[in-house]
Amino acid sequence: MLAWKMQAEKQGYFTIEEWRRGLKALRADTIIKLKKALPELEKEVRRPSNFLDFYSYAFRYCLTEEKQKSIDIESICQLLDLVLGSQFHSQVDLFVQYIRTQVDYKVINMDQWMGFYRFCNEISFPDFSNYDPELAWPLILDNFVEWMRAKRS
Amino acid sequence: MCQELGRHIRNAYNMVLHKFGEKLYSGLVSTMTFHLQEISISIEAAQGGLFLEELDRKWTDHNKALQMIRDILMYMDRTFIPNTHKTPVHELGLNLWRDNIIHSGKIQTRLLTTLLELILRERIGEVINRGLMRNIIKMLMDLGPSVYQEDFEKPFLEVSADFYRAESQKFIDCCDCGDYLKKAERRLNEEIERVSHYLDPKSEIKITNVVEKEMIENHMLRLVHMENSGLVNMLLDDKYEDLGRMYNLFRRVPNGLSTIRDVMTSHLRNTGKLLVTDPERLTDPVEFVQCLLNERDKYDKIINLAFNNDKSFQNALNSSFEFFINLNPRSPEFISLFVDDKLRKGLKGVSEEDVELVLDKVMTLFRYLQEKDVFEKYYKQHLAKRLLSGKTVSDDAERSLIVKLKTECGYQFTSKLEGMFTDMKTSQDTMQEFYAAHGAELGDGATLTVQVLTTGSWPTQPSVSCDLPAEMSALCEKFRSYYLGTHTGRRLTWQTNMGTADLKATFGKGQRHELNVSTYQMCVLVLFNNADRLSYKEIEQTTEIPSSDLKRCLQSLACVKGKNVLRKEPMSKDIGEEDAFFVNDKFTSKFYKVKIGTVVAQKESEPEKQETRQRVEEDRKPQIEAAIVRIMKSRRVLDHNNIITEVTKQLQSRFLANPGEIKKRMESLIERDFLERDTADRRLYRYLA
Numbered sequence: 001m002l003a004w005k006m007q008a009e010k011q012g013y014f015t016i017e018e019w020r021r022g023l024k025a026l027r028a029d030t031i032i033k034l035k036k037a038l039p040e041l042e043k044e045v046r047r048p049s050n051f052l053d054f055y056s057y058a059f060r061y062c063l064t065e066e067k068q069k070s071i072d073i074e075s076i077c078q079l080l081d082l083v084l085g086s087q088f089h090s091q092v093d094l095f096v097q098y099i100r101t102q103v104d105y106k107v108i109n110m111d112q113w114m115g116f117y118r119f120c121n122e123i124s125f126p127d128f129s130n131y132d133p134e135l136a137w138p139l140i141l142d143n144f145v146e147w148m149r150a151k152r153s
Numbered sequence: 154m155c156q157e158l159g160r161h162i163r164n165a166y167n168m169v170l171h172k173f174g175e176k177l178y179s180g181l182v183s184t185m186t187f188h189l190q191e192i193s194i195s196i197e198a199a200q201g202g203l204f205l206e207e208l209d210r211k212w213t214d215h216n217k218a219l220q221m222i223r224d225i226l227m228y229m230d231r232t233f234i235p236n237t238h239k240t241p242v243h244e245l246g247l248n249l250w251r252d253n254i255i256h257s258g259k260i261q262t263r264l265l266t267t268l269l270e271l272i273l274r275e276r277i278g279e280v281i282n283r284g285l286m287r288n289i290i291k292m293l294m295d296l297g298p299s300v301y302q303e304d305f306e307k308p309f310l311e312v313s314a315d316f317y318r319a320e321s322q323k324f325i326d327c328c329d330c331g332d333y334l335k336k337a338e339r340r341l342n343e344e345i346e347r348v349s350h351y352l353d354p355k356s357e358i359k360i361t362n363v364v365e366k367e368m369i370e371n372h373m374l375r376l377v378h379m380e381n382s383g384l385v386n387m388l389l390d391d392k393y394e395d396l397g398r399m400y401n402l403f404r405r406v407p408n409g410l411s412t413i414r415d416v417m418t419s420h421l422r423n424t425g426k427l428l429v430t431d432p433e434r435l436t437d438p439v440e441f442v443q444c445l446l447n448e449r450d451k452y453d454k455i456i457n458l459a460f461n462n463d464k465s466f467q468n469a470l471n472s473s474f475e476f477f478i479n480l481n482p483r484s485p486e487f488i489s490l491f492v493d494d495k496l497r498k499g500l501k502g503v504s505e506e507d508v509e510l511v512l513d514k515v516m517t518l519f520r521y522l523q524e525k526d527v528f529e530k531y532y533k534q535h536l537a538k539r540l541l542s543g544k545t546v547s548d549d550a551e552r553s554l555i556v557k558l559k560t561e562c563g564y565q566f567t568s569k570l571e572g573m574f575t576d577m578k579t580s581q582d583t584m585q586e587f588y589a590a591h592g593a594e595l596g597d598g599a600t601l602t603v604q605v606l607t608t609g610s611w612p613t614q615p616s617v618s619c620d621l622p623a624e625m626s627a628l629c630e631k632f633r634s635y636y637l638g639t640h641t642g643r644r645l646t647w648q649t650n651m652g653t654a655d656l657k658a659t660f661g662k663g664q665r666h667e668l669n670v671s672t673y674q675m676c677v678l679v680l681f682n683n684a685d686r687l688s689y690k691e692i693e694q695t696t697e698i699p700s701s702d703l704k705r706c707l708q709s710l711a712c713v714k715g716k717n718v719l720r721k722e723p724m725s726k727d728i729g730e731e732d733a734f735f736v737n738d739k740f741t742s743k744f745y746k747v748k749i750g751t752v753v754a755q756k757e758s759e760p761e762k763q764e765t766r767q768r769v770e771e772d773r774k775p776q777i778e779a780a781i782v783r784i785m786k787s788r789r790v791l792d793h794n795n796i797i798t799e800v801t802k803q804l805q806s807r808f809l810a811n812p813g814e815i816k817k818r819m820e821s822l823i824e825r826d827f828l829e830r831d832t833a834d835r836r837l838y839r840y841l842a
Contacts, residue, residue: 136793136836139816
């Protein structure tokens with residue numbers, strides 16, 4: 001979250017600029033103030049208008065190599081839990097279970113990542129009654145819904 | 154008489170002139186009415202059959218009188234009557250007849266009943282006086298359309314409906330479909346004839362409608378589905394006449410033809426489905442395809458002879474075939490095998506026109522295939538084998554088929570196939586040049602024939618090379634250096650799994666034979682020039698032929714009756730790794746030239762099938778992507794469903810694209826930054842230049 005606020009480019013590193021920028025935005029110039037600012041920050045992140053940006057940033061943050069476009073399944077599972085776990089607990093649990101068992105995809109790309117967030121927001125759970133595979137949902141979600149339906153019956 | 158007439162006319166004239174027109178007119182009316190009432194009584198008095206005759210006679214008289222009266226009162230007709238808007242004389246005469254005779258209580262009903270009874274009698278087979286009928290009916294027509302319709306036609310139609318309803322019920326309970334239709338047709342023709350003889354022509358359509366409705370429309374479904382004699386039975390037994398009759402009768406009623414068509418379609422689809430899924434049929438691909446062709450011919454003939462070449466029936470035939478042919482995923486392969494069989498031997502000695510006929514028929518089946526790209530793959534494989542083994546019956550036939558495929562599918566489909574033909578021709582030329590250049594030094598050794606194949610055009614084969622016997626490999630090297638000398642920048646790889654060899658062999662008792670074998674078999678046999686006994690392992694090591702091929706090769710040399718030039722110990726059917734091989738000195742054959750099984754195009758084994766299917770799927774991916782890119786490049790922005798539709802349409806001529814697969818390709822293109830999703834509307838995609 002801090003990295004997002006600072007708009008840090010590289011995972012695990014903050015440049016002086018980024019550091020300054022972020023702390024200025026948080027109005028914190030001491031560690032104590034920084035600690036105090038964190039809950040506020042969390043609220044800010046959770047605000048719907050910001051969350052989408054935060055969510056997509058989280059993905060990009062994990063692209064450590066140059067020209068890397070996708071993230072391996074295991075890391076995605078961790079990231080999903082971290083970022084969406086509290087908000088969409090059951091969906092994340094099931095989806096994580098699914099992508100660990102399927103064999104079609106070994107990595108997840110940005111398009112699929114963003115697709116999942118929309119999915120959680122728009123599709124009724126747990127019945128998926130308003131899901132239409134003929135629409136432009138990423139194929140991995142079509143397969144996920146199919147897997148869920150098969151599991152249920 | 155003339156003088157009398159003249160006097161009457163003059164009198165009439167004078168009366169009108171002197172303003173006595175009214176008196177004259179009303180006098181006419183009352184006189185005629187009185188007269189007619191008397192006639193009415195005399196008609197009513199007529200007994201039985203004389204009733205109509207009397208009516209007819211009196212009518213004739215009345216008409217004659219009317220003529221005369223009109224002549225006499227012509228001046229009044231022309232002056233007084235128009236001025237006073239009274240009914241003209243002739244018309245008046247008819248109206249009075251109508252009111253006093255036809256509509257008289259005692260006559261009206263009796264007239265109708267009599268007419269209808271006569272018609273009924275005629276319908277059950279009796280002969281009636283048609284001339285009399287004609288006169289009476291004409292009288293009614295002359296009295297005005299409403300008289301004809303109200304006093305005759307309407308009741309006639311009602312009574313006819315009752316009659317035919319009863320008759321059709323009786324027939325349908327006791328006749329089979331064919332007979333019933335014959336009867337219905339007869340009745341229809343009878344009614345038409347009846348109208349032409351003594352009814353108003355305008356009644357024809359009305360009475361035929363009645364017959365059609367009662368006899369056909371009401372019983373359509375029962376007829377079509379009649380057990381043992383209905384439509385399906387007629388189709389199975391090629392009953393062209395009955396089918397033609399059914400078509401002609403049913404086309405007269407609403408939904409008639411569509412009923413026939415629907416039953417035919419579902420029957421076709423069912424039999425077709427059984428045909429293509431019958432496990433027994435599937436063991437013989439050539440028979441399978443022949444059955445399909447026969448079925449198609451059968452229905453073509455039926456539609457031609459019985460269904461008037463009706464286009465909608467043709468379409469139903471085509472859509473049914475398209476439906477069930479694609480139920481079997483092996484149909485493309487089987488059609489190619491059928492063609493292969495024909496081009497190898499089936500069309501031997503057949504005239505050019507007949508060859509074209511067969512090929513055209515094959516093309517009609519080809520058109521039904523959804524997975525044309527699968528056919529292409531198999532066709533290529535089979536063609537390659539035919540060309541390389543020189544086993545094609547007619548070069549012209551081969552080329553003719555390629556042209557047909559090109560016309561159907563475009564240049565792309567056949568360009569590689571044509572490349573194969575070109576390679577064969579070029580190789581011939583190359584060989585001539587090679588021997589022209591080096592013939593002398595090669596002397597009396599083995600003769601080499603090389604076919605140089607362009608890699609892209611021919612089906613990909615895993616190139617496994619075996620160890621050729623020394624003299625052969627030396628020859629091959631000479632060719633290689635010659636070829637590369639004249640074609641720089643190329644690479645040659647020997648395909649030893651595809652070649653053949655002719656060997657001259659002498660056996661133990663001096664029998665001489667020329668053996669036509671595969672390259673692998675040649676390698677094995679040549680080894681026995683230097684050894685009497687060889688074990689499997691020794692052969693394998695020396696020749697380096699891959700083991701599954703080697704086993705098949707040895708089996709064809711040692712285990713096939715009549716072709717066993719080698720002897721094997723033990724004498725088991727299968728090749729074991731511990732087996733030992735000897736030349737079969739006792740080998741005999743009544744032919745000098747012995748051909749030892751080169752593998753003919755077989756139905757694929759399971760793993761081979763999977764592999765081919767996989768390759769087809771792999772090939773489809775770039776085609777789908779190319780289609781997506783083409784479409785997006787021209788449209789720039791397009792929504793998901795439309796992309797799927799457009800892509801499917803573009804690829805239709807080669808295969809049926811799977812929407813899931815299209816989606817996958819699009820995601821791949823998004824990842825590679827060819828496309829992006831629209832940020833606002835997630836159903837839209839955008840082309841990234």
